[in-house]
Amino acid sequence: MQLTAKHHEYWNKNLVITAILLSIWFITTFVVGWFSGELNNIVIAGFPLGFYMNAQGSLIIYVGIIWYYQHYMNKLDFEYGVHEGDD
Amino acid sequence: MNNAPKQSNRAFFKQLQGYYSWYTGGFFAFLIVLAICEQLGMSRATMGYIFLFATVGLYAGIGIMSRTTDASEYYVAGRRVPALFNGMATGADWMSAASFIGMAGTLYLSGFDGLAFVTGWTGGYCLVAMLLAPYLRKFGQFTIPDFLGERYGGNVVRSIGIFAAILCSFTYVIAQIYGVGLITSRFTGLEFGTGVFVGLAGILVCSFLGGMKAVTWTQVAQYIILIIAYLTPLIWLSVKHTGNPIPQIAYGGALAKVTAREKVLNADPKELEVRAIMKGRADIAVAALKEPDTTFTKEKAGLEANLSSLKAANAPAGQITKAEKVIADYPKDLAGAKSRWAKEKGLAVRAEPIFPHAQPFKGKDQAEKDKSRRNFLGIVFCMMIGTASLPHILVRYYTTPSVREARKSVFWSLFFIFLLYFSAPALAVLAKYDVYHFLVGSQYAALPAWAASWAKIDPTLLSFTDFNGDGIVQLAEIVLGTDIIVLATPEIAGLPYVISGLVAAGGLAAALSTADGLLLTIANALSHDLYYKMVDPSASTARRVTISKGLLLFVALLAAYVTSLKPGNILFLVGAAFSLAASAFFPALVCGVFWKRANKWGAIAGMIAGLGMAMFYMVRTYSFFGGVPANEWFGFSPICAGVFGMPLGMAVLIIVSMMTEPPRREIQEFVEHCRYPNLESDFITKRS
Numbered sequence: 001m002q003l004t005a006k007h008h009e010y011w012n013k014n015l016v017i018t019a020i021l022l023s024i025w026f027i028t029t030f031v032v033g034w035f036s037g038e039l040n041n042i043v044i045a046g047f048p049l050g051f052y053m054n055a056q057g058s059l060i061i062y063v064g065i066i067w068y069y070q071h072y073m074n075k076l077d078f079e080y081g082v083h084e085g086d087d
Numbered sequence: 088m089n090n091a092p093k094q095s096n097r098a099f100f101k102q103l104q105g106y107y108s109w110y111t112g113g114f115f116a117f118l119i120v121l122a123i124c125e126q127l128g129m130s131r132a133t134m135g136y137i138f139l140f141a142t143v144g145l146y147a148g149i150g151i152m153s154r155t156t157d158a159s160e161y162y163v164a165g166r167r168v169p170a171l172f173n174g175m176a177t178g179a180d181w182m183s184a185a186s187f188i189g190m191a192g193t194l195y196l197s198g199f200d201g202l203a204f205v206t207g208w209t210g211g212y213c214l215v216a217m218l219l220a221p222y223l224r225k226f227g228q229f230t231i232p233d234f235l236g237e238r239y240g241g242n243v244v245r246s247i248g249i250f251a252a253i254l255c256s257f258t259y260v261i262a263q264i265y266g267v268g269l270i271t272s273r274f275t276g277l278e279f280g281t282g283v284f285v286g287l288a289g290i291l292v293c294s295f296l297g298g299m300k301a302v303t304w305t306q307v308a309q310y311i312i313l314i315i316a317y318l319t320p321l322i323w324l325s326v327k328h329t330g331n332p333i334p335q336i337a338y339g340g341a342l343a344k345v346t347a348r349e350k351v352l353n354a355d356p357k358e359l360e361v362r363a364i365m366k367g368r369a370d371i372a373v374a375a376l377k378e379p380d381t382t383f384t385k386e387k388a389g390l391e392a393n394l395s396s397l398k399a400a401n402a403p404a405g406q407i408t409k410a411e412k413v414i415a416d417y418p419k420d421l422a423g424a425k426s427r428w429a430k431e432k433g434l435a436v437r438a439e440p441i442f443p444h445a446q447p448f449k450g451k452d453q454a455e456k457d458k459s460r461r462n463f464l465g466i467v468f469c470m471m472i473g474t475a476s477l478p479h480i481l482v483r484y485y486t487t488p489s490v491r492e493a494r495k496s497v498f499w500s501l502f503f504i505f506l507l508y509f510s511a512p513a514l515a516v517l518a519k520y521d522v523y524h525f526l527v528g529s530q531y532a533a534l535p536a537w538a539a540s541w542a543k544i545d546p547t548l549l550s551f552t553d554f555n556g557d558g559i560v561q562l563a564e565i566v567l568g569t570d571i572i573v574l575a576t577p578e579i580a581g582l583p584y585v586i587s588g589l590v591a592a593g594g595l596a597a598a599l600s601t602a603d604g605l606l607l608t609i610a611n612a613l614s615h616d617l618y619y620k621m622v623d624p625s626a627s628t629a630r631r632v633t634i635s636k637g638l639l640l641f642v643a644l645l646a647a648y649v650t651s652l653k654p655g656n657i658l659f660l661v662g663a664a665f666s667l668a669a670s671a672f673f674p675a676l677v678c679g680v681f682w683k684r685a686n687k688w689g690a691i692a693g694m695i696a697g698l699g700m701a702m703f704y705m706v707r708t709y710s711f712f713g714g715v716p717a718n719e720w721f722g723f724s725p726i727c728a729g730v731f732g733m734p735l736g737m738a739v740l741i742i743v744s745m746m747t748e749p750p751r752r753e754i755q756e757f758v759e760h761c762r763y764p765n766l767e768s769d770f771i772t773k774r775s
Contacts (some may be wrong), residue, residue: 004760007763007766010763011762011763015438015760018217018218021213022213022218024218025210025213025214026181028210029206029210029467029471030464030467030468033206033463033464033467034460034464036199036447036448037446037447037448040445040446044339045336045339045340045345046338046339046340046341046342046343047339047342047445048445049198050199050445050447051202051342051445051447054199054202054205054206054447055202055205055512056335056509056512057205058206058209058210059205059209059210059505059508059509062209062210062212062213062501062505062511063498063501063505065213065216066212066213066216066497066498066501067498069216069217069494070216070491070494070495070498071495073221073494074491074494074495077490077491077764077765082763082764082766083491083764083765084489084490084491084763084764084765084766
């Protein structure tokens with residue numbers, strides 16, 4: 001079928017949120033990972049920050065990213081009328 | 088609006104919830120009964136057998152109850168697995184023996200640098216969630232080569248997909264079966280080979296009878312066991328050392344104490360003495376290895392001359408027997424002497440001071456540290472991209488009822504995986520706290536009970552040598568294997584043996600569930616993609632399922648046979664599977680959804696280039712294939728092969744696609760079909 005302008009808008013919004021969340025993912029993983037030594041100079045509750053970010057902090061962020069993505073997209077489906085009828 | 092399936096999906100969810108609540112309750116009751124039996128004097132071996140046969144029997148029971156010959160049930164569990172349960176099943180599918188038993192030990196031994204696996208094996212789910220899962224679900228067929236075949240058209244792409252899927256799944260499954268054999272033999276006293284086949288029987292009953300349907304419901308059951316088994320002893324250990332039952336928060340204090348203790352031990356005169364002895368012996372060995380022939384003759388002659396001079400001088404009998412013993416212990420031939428020196432040379436590593444647990448990027452100088460940093464990020468990169476490319480994980484998202492459930496399901500998957508990975512760093516630090524404070528400094532005559540018993544059971548896991556002969560354990564005198572941390576935690580925490588049995592059952596569940604998913608992926612690639620799609624498209628569904636079952640049996644036996652040859656180290660096998668998958672699949676899958684212009688020729692060239700590069704790099708650098716580390720580029724270790732393979736595959740895919748003509752109109756419509764959860768013109772029904 002011919003896609004409508006609304007369909008394109010839906011896809012663009014999807015691309016935007018994906019790009020934003022992937023940037024957060026990239027920074028959490030690679031930028032924080034690269035500077036772990038420097039971040040270790042900050043110590044919170046016994047945890048050096050660089051160590052904590054790689055051991056646990058980044059994991060919390062990953063879970064958050066995926067939760068937000070599914071929440072956002074499942075709402076967007078309804079707004080743009082491309083949601084599935086069942087389930 | 089269609090209300091009927093809505094009702095039935097919800098009712099199904101409630102029903103499952105009921106089953107698994109009863110199951111979890113029943114499992115706790117089983118543990119309590121066994122704990123009582125232990126108090127009444129049941130032997131450890133009996134308990135090992137009960138755990139082994141009760142859990143394997145349970146998985147087999149679920150397999151028998153879910154037996155099926157229906158294609159949709161067999162390949163994708165009828166596409167009605169609710170998000171939450173699919174998440175648990177994916178968690179079990181994902182967490183292998185290496186994660187369950189090896190991870191905490193790796194973190195103990197490598198400190199910060201081991202965290203590459205923690206972030207690498209979780210962060211990849213972000214890519215799965217946003218780049219692949221919803222689109223694959225919408226596509227809604229049976230396998231990953233299926234998607235590649237439909238998207239790019241033609242059997243060539245599909246064939247490369249089949250080859251790559253089998254290659255990485257097979258590499259991975261060998262590591263799993265190895266783990267099954269190890270755990271079974273350790274806890275029941277069965278021989279390694281027998282252990283492999285007992286475990287294999289458990290794997291097969293399940294996937295053989297009911298395919299994906301049986302595997303899914305078994306994996307949910309296995310997840311529940313493995314997470315209980317991982318967290319119970321850890322919480323106990325945390326209460327023992329910190330008084331706080333939430334180890335993930337409490338271990339900060341323990342980490343600070345470990346760091347302080349590292350400094351003390353690094354300056355301890357006794358430790359320095361032991362390290363000096365080790366260094367000395369290593370130096371002698373290095374010198375000896377330079378001129379092995381002359382050293383061997385000279386040393387041997389020297390010992391004999393010493394003995395005869397003692398005899399001539401009429402020395403006391405004690406001295407003479409001692410000298411005779413030294414000669415008897417000395418290697419008989421040059422080869423024996425060489426291997427002994429090589430071993431002694433290895434002491435140099437143990438003579439090095441402790442590298443602080445929380446400090447990143449191990450290395451003596453800046454160049455080595457930079458290399459560690461590159462490898463750390465390289466491993467993270469390969470593990471993450473590999474996560475988003477491994478076929479046995481991606482097919483799990485075909486099994487949910489809808490695109491919406493697929494998205495939620497990735498969230499639940501990571502959540503359930505997170506519960507274990509979030510805890511592993513805490514376990515490593517708490518175990519280190521115990522070793523540094525209680526094991527180090529204890530008398531050889533009065534070792535802590537857990538250490539004494541494990542050192543007796545298996546010296547590769549734990550061994551001590553009193554180098555300086557002072558009768559006290561120094562840190563440098565302890566050798567730990569990675570698996571010991573998880574296996575010994577219940578005893579370190581002072582828990583009864585029933586919990587050790589539980590941990591073994593958890594490890595077994597982790598290995599079996601992953602092996603199940605992998606074997607199914609291999610068998611389906613052969614029966615569905617190769618046989619049905621390429622050889623005989625008119626085959627009936629019953630025939631396809633029968634063929635798949637036959638292949639499953641064959642592949643399982645082949646994998647068990649290869650495992651019995653013990654081909655190298657588990658961590659390398661697992662890492663290699665990830666790098667290969669990342670290089671072969673990731674570019675073609677992601678461009679397949681996000682770039683309509685990607686075409687058949689681009690995909691063919693990209694997949695071959697990526698996979699070829701990854702294999703080439705491993706062969707050139709990994710010793711098992713005759714490679715040498717000198718061939719490494721920028722110092723990346725062989726398991727980081729995907730660092731070169733994936734970007735090359737992506738570049739080749741893009742360049743070749745641009746140079747050839749764009750895909751047909753139907754293919755472009757196919758991509759649009761995958762992008763929207765519901766389009767009026769959808770040509771493949773959602774519940775196909």
